[in-house]
Amino acid sequence: MEFETVPTVPTADELLDRSLRRAAAKKKLKTNVDRANEEFVRAASSAIHDKLKSVVSAFPSFERLPPFYREMADILVSLDRLKKSLGAVTWAADRVRAIGSGYARSMRRAADTDNLRRQAVARIASVVHQVDKDLVFLNEARNILRKLPHVSEDEFTVVVAGYPNVGKSSFIRLVSTAEPEIATYPFTTKGVIVGHRDLGRGERIQFIDTPGVLDRPADERNPIERQAVSAIVNAADVVLFMLDASEHCGYLLDDQIALLDEIRGLVDVPVVAVINKADIRRIEGYPAVSTLTGEGVEEVLGLLLRYRESTRHTSLQEPPRSKTPE
Ligand SMILES: Nc1nc2c(ncn2[C@@H]2O[C@H](COP(=O)(O)OP(=O)(O)OP(=O)(O)O)[C@@H](O)[C@H]2O)c(=O)[nH]1
Numbered sequence: 331m332e333f334e335t336v337p338t339v340p341t342a343d344e345l346l347d348r349s350l351r352r353a354a355a356k357k358k359l360k361t362n363v364d365r366a367n368e369e370f371v372r373a374a375s376s377a378i379h380d381k382l383k384s385v386v387s388a389f390p391s392f393e394r395l396p397p398f399y400r401e402m403a404d405i406l407v408s409l410d411r412l413k414k415s416l417g418a419v420t421w422a423a424d425r426v427r428a429i430g431s432g433y434a435r436s437m438r439r440a441a442d443t444d445n446l447r448r449q450a451v452a453r454i455a456s457v458v459h460q461v462d463k464d465l466v467f468l469n470e471a472r473n474i475l476r477k478l479p480h481v482s483e484d485e486f487t488v489v490v491a492g493y494p495n496v497g498k499s500s501f502i503r504l505v506s507t508a509e510p511e512i513a514t515y516p517f518t519t520k521g522v523i524v525g526h527r528d529l530g531r532g533e534r535i536q537f538i539d540t541p542g543v544l545d546r547p548a549d550e551r552n553p554i555e556r557q558a559v560s561a562i563v564n565a566a567d568v569v570l571f572m573l574d575a576s577e578h579c580g581y582l583l584d585d586q587i588a589l590l591d592e593i594r595g596l597v598d599v600p601v602v603a604v605i606n607k608a609d610i611r612r613i614e615g616y617p618a619v620s621t622l623t624g625e626g627v628e629e630v631l632g633l634l635l636r637y638r639e640s641t642r643h644t645s646l647q648e649p650p651r652s653k654t655p656e
Pocket residue numbers: 493494495496497498499500501511512513514515516517518519520540541542606607608609610619620621622623
């Protein structure tokens with residue numbers, strides 16, 4: 331996945347300690363005091379420059395990220411904030427190199443290189459400390475983003491969506507490899523969870539469990555709901571929308587249907603609406619499912635597979651006709 335390979339980002343003090351210690355080891359190799367001081371400043375500033383640059387280049391280019399990951403990164407840590415911090419760290423890398431080579435050059439004709447070495451270290455340390463909050467933020471962002479699940483763009487993908495507590499995770503658990511938490515209270519699922527269902531012959535369906543979403547204006551939705559909307563809009567080949575007509579979830583069926591209408595307007599892909607908890611209450615016009623008794627589950631899977639077949643037929647090109655009969 332895009333963020334899995336981003337290594338830990340050091341704090342300003344960790345970075346300075348490590349680089350200054352290494353530079354000090356190199357300094358010992360020189361017998362001439364002035365050349366040793368010059369070598370120390372060069373080695374320290376280039377090590378710090380290189381490390382800061384490598385922090386920046388380890389993050390993927392946001393423009394090239396698939397839309398799902400770009401939007402998730404924006405919801406979870408803010409792309410603006412990420413860009414600002416990466417910009418600040420780039421600035422610090424360049425400043426450190428300029429300070430280092432400036433001091434190393436003046437040491438060539440200076441009388442007191444010990445004093446210049448100390449000045450150089452103080453200025454370099456001050457620049458690195460200026461971006462300490464950015465380094466800390468980048469490390470936090472890295473820790474959050476690397477936990478995003480791998481969502482394949484090549485597999486037929488069913489995103490299970492609906493109000494909180496309607497049984498989305500119970501369904502995903504039943505039909506896929508994913509093992510999301512299930513509980514009697516709303517907003518149990520707080521992020522997207524990916525599972526698969528093996529269809530044999532090396533083929534499989536990707537299922538995405540999402541947090542519950544409430545029927546309310548988009549700008550009032552919290553980051554947990556926004557992750558669900560992002561998965562629905564960016565990752566689904568089919569949306570499986572679950573309704574709970576029993577209203578045991580704690581929400582009115584009318585509000586759930588209003589959300590269903592909104593989702594239908596947001597996506598170009600098919601939205602399959604089903605009534606879960608059919609062991610308690612079902613209504614006319616919708617397929618009935620119960621993850622508790624298993625009723626209707628196979629039928630819904632069959633429905634989803636039919637959509638898989640139809641998208642495959644439309645996306646596959648006709649093979650070119652051979653002119654000479656074989
Ligand atoms: N009676 C009945 N209860 C069900 C059924 N499916 C799920 N439940 C119960 O409904 C509650 C919520 O189930 P979850 O699967 O956690 O619901 P969810 O939609 O993933 O909830 P959030 O993650 O909070 O959005 C749990 O107590 C389940 O045991 C069903 O078919 N029948």
